[in-house]
Amino acid sequence: MSKKALQTNQQSSLHSIGHGNKSIENFIHELKQFDIEYLVDVRTTPFSKWNPHFNQNELQHVLKENKIGYIFLGDKIGGLPSDKSCYTKEGKVDYKLVCEKEFFKEGLERLVLANSKDIKIATMCSETNPENCHRSKLIGKELLMQGIDMKHIINQDEFKFQSKINNDLFGLFADSDEFHLGSKKSYISDGK
Secondary structure: OOOEEOOOOOOOOEEEEEOOOOOHHHHHHHHHHOOOOEEEEOOOOOOOOOOHHHOHHHHHHHHHHOOOEEEEOHHHHOOOOOOHHHEOOOOOEEHHHHHOOHHHHHHHHHHHHHHHOOOOEEEEEOOOOHHHOHHHHHHHHHHHHOOOOOEEEEEOOEEEEHHHHHHHHHHHHHHOHHHHHOOHHHHEEOOO
């Protein structure tokens, strides 16, 4: 089955996926459809109250059975950093501040290195829709500024490039200097 891109762009071995309310079988099937070698868990807290099959231990076990590696980077590139200086006075995460932190730069560099080695990775969070998650608002956006157009898995045979998401979210500003320097609209988040 061929995979349909919602917008074609440059090559990237980096993907993202949200587990949402998917069954573990469908989730694994989607990963296999995209030949994912490693799942990088970018949830700040690697547990799911409503979908316990996505709790860290259970997920690691199923991934291992399916010959997919598991890496936890929620402490580096998670959507809700433990560093309180990454938050506004209103308690919202400020992605511009997060991007300046060494822990975030270290986590992002691991993804950049994996991409340079053409290792098929999918970053995972709980939010199914990439437009509503820090996978696109923070990680994918920063990777794109480094020339890596992350592929966000929508379903088993469809994905959306980060550049398409940027255009959908920010329209004409997606290619402007203001966008790349970080406007408040593009950087303030509730952690998704």
